Amino acid sequence: xxxxxxxTVGALTHNHDSQRRPVKSSDRAAGIYPxxxxxxxxxxxxxxxxxxxxxxxxxDGENLRSRSTPIGFMTRGRVWVNNHAHVVSGNDQGDxxxxxxxxxxTDVTGYITGSAQPKLSKMSLESIRVRxxxxxxxxxxxxxxxxxxxxxxxNQRLVATxxxxxxxxxxxxxxxxxxxxxxxxxxxxxxxxxxxxxxxxSGRVVLRIAELNSGIGNSTVYNDIDVDDRHLARPGDLLFAxxxxxxxxxxxxxxxxxxxxxFKVLPMTAPLWVVNxxxxxxxxxxxxxxxxxxxxxxxxxxHHLDQEVLVPTSLNxxxxxxxxxxxxxxxxxxxxxxxxxxxxxDTLLPLLMSGRLLVKDxxxxxxxxx
Numbered sequence: 001x002x003x004x005x006x007x008t009v010g011a012l013t014h015n016h017d018s019q020r021r022p023v024k025s026s027d028r029a030a031g032i033y034p035x036x037x038x039x040x041x042x043x044x045x046x047x048x049x050x051x052x053x054x055x056x057x058x059x060d061g062e063n064l065r066s067r068s069t070p071i072g073f074m075t076r077g078r079v080w081v082n083n084h085a086h087v088v089s090g091n092d093q094g095d096x097x098x099x100x101x102x103x104x105x106t107d108v109t110g111y112i113t114g115s116a117q118p119k120l121s122k123m124s125l126e127s128i129r130v131r132x133x134x135x136x137x138x139x140x141x142x143x144x145x146x147x148x149x150x151x152x153x154x155n156q157r158l159v160a161t162x163x164x165x166x167x168x169x170x171x172x173x174x175x176x177x178x179x180x181x182x183x184x185x186x187x188x189x190x191x192x193x194x195x196x197x198x199x200x201x202s203g204r205v206v207l208r209i210a211e212l213n214s215g216i217g218n219s220t221v222y223n224d225i226d227v228d229d230r231h232l233a234r235p236g237d238l239l240f241a242x243x244x245x246x247x248x249x250x251x252x253x254x255x256x257x258x259x260x261x262x263f264k265v266l267p268m269t270a271p272l273w274v275v276n277x278x279x280x281x282x283x284x285x286x287x288x289x290x291x292x293x294x295x296x297x298x299x300x301x302x303h304h305l306d307q308e309v310l311v312p313t314s315l316n317x318x319x320x321x322x323x324x325x326x327x328x329x330x331x332x333x334x335x336x337x338x339x340x341x342x343x344x345x346d347t348l349l350p351l352l353m354s355g356r357l358l359v360k361d362x363x364x365x366x367x368x369x370x
Contacts, residue, residue: 004133004355009103010126012094015086017122019049022082038084039063040073048078055100056085057125064108064118072103086125098138101145102130105353133355140359141352144366148345151370155334155341162331166324170277173312173320183282184305187275188266189240190230192258207233207256209241212249230266233258236332238265238276243299246287248279250328252335261299273324274317278309344369 023045028035031046038058058064058071061084074097081087090096111124132138192207205211233239233251241247243261258264267275285307286300312320348365351357 004131006129006131007093008126009088009099009128009130012090012099012130012132013055013088013126014091015088015122015126016050016054017083017087020081020083020085020087021049022084023080033078033080034075035080035082036075036085037082039069045080047080049080050075050087051078052076053089053096054079054081055088055090055096055103056081057088057103058120059084059086059122059125060114060117060119062118064112064120070104071108072100074100086120086122088125093135094132095135095138095142097142097146098132101142101349102132102353105350106130131355137359141362144359144362145345145349145352147366147370148341148348152338152341152345155338158334159331162327162334166273166327166331167277167280169320169324169327170273170312173316174277174281174310177313177316178310179313180308181270181278181311182306183278183309185268186270186278186309186311187268189242189263189302189305190258190266192260192262192264193227193231194260205254205256206259207239207251207262208259209244209247209261211256212239212241212251212262213245213247227257230264231258232256233264235336236329238267238272238279239263240265240279242286243290246283246290246300248276248283250276250332250335252332253339270311270317271321271325273321273328274311276328278311282307282309341369 023035025043028043029046031044033045033048034041035043035045036056038061054075056073056075063069064071075081088096088099090099106128108120108128111128112118112120113124133141233256235252235254237251239249239251239258240263241249241261242263265275265279270278286304289300289304290298311317344365348357348362352359352362
């Protein structure tokens with residue numbers, strides 16, 4: 001790292017904050033362009049403030065301190081940015097994508113002001129001290145890490161396409177011929193385990209609704225509890241949060257213990273894709289039940305699972321089982337691959353950003369997984 005230069009973020013960037021324009025939600029016209037705030041996309045609007053490749057960096061918010069999600073993110077093309085995110089691009093001394101990775105590993109705590117509302121002002125952002133290699137090396141580092149991120153993004157598109165095709169085909173099958181069945185006759189809905197604060201257990205992660213919805217799965221770890229297989233979420237399992245947000249997920253992360261606000265869904269008389277399709281069709285009704293403050297407390301009750309749902313006929317299920325299962329497995333495989341790619345990227349990131357790992361060695365590692 002001896003040939004890396006000490007400098008500041010301001011010396012490496014052009015600032016484009018002057019083009020930002022906040023628009024309150026009631027005044028936004030729906031459109032195709034992403035509307036960005038401090039934590040990423042918050043809407044899609046008709047119009048844009050910036051057109052090109054930019055690095056957005058949060059200007060305010062608790063996430064500046066907690067770093068529970070990235071404080072920097074890349075945009076390409078036309079986007080609308082409000083006044084809660086700085087907009088910068090690399091100059092002749094800095095590569096924009098490299099700077100995104102550099103911000104990810106840079107401690108900005110000493111540059112934040114405000115207690116109730118943490119803030120990273122333009123002056124503070126530009127004064128952040130960093131060490132960087134020459135521009136060609138920056139570009140090479142960004143290319144290695146970017147290749148991993150590009151593959152992850154491609155996998156995300158594949159997952160979205162596979163799930164969309166699955167949903168469309170399920171609806172087409174129901175339209176061509178359906179049967180009425182109680183949802184509870186299709187699968188077992190196994191409630192997760194309740195834990196007391198401070199309990200110790202198996203060393204597995206405890207999966208709560210927050211982790212399920214975010215996909216992070218990094219809740220409290222327990223060290224000594226025997227857990228029944230029925231309470232363990234494994235890759236490919238279908239999970240249903242019956243409280244709070246009422247969401248359905250295909251779990252793809254490492255084995256985790258399901259807590260009491262989540263059902264692990266075990267197919268009985270129909271394949272997994274049928275249960276998934278029927279449950280998702282029923283979600284709007286369940287959310288209506290949960291929102292009815294006169295009868296519930298923000299959740300459904302087990303007897304609601306006995307409500308009837310439409311499913312394809314047995315003949316259609318049999319004829320389409322292989323294709324629908326393949327779509328499910330294709331999405332699961334892509335999600336699992338992305339998890340591994342992200343682990344490799346996050347391992348290489350601090351090593352490359354500190355100069356402890358040569359680009360050519362990182363390229364070899366990345367080539368093995370892409």
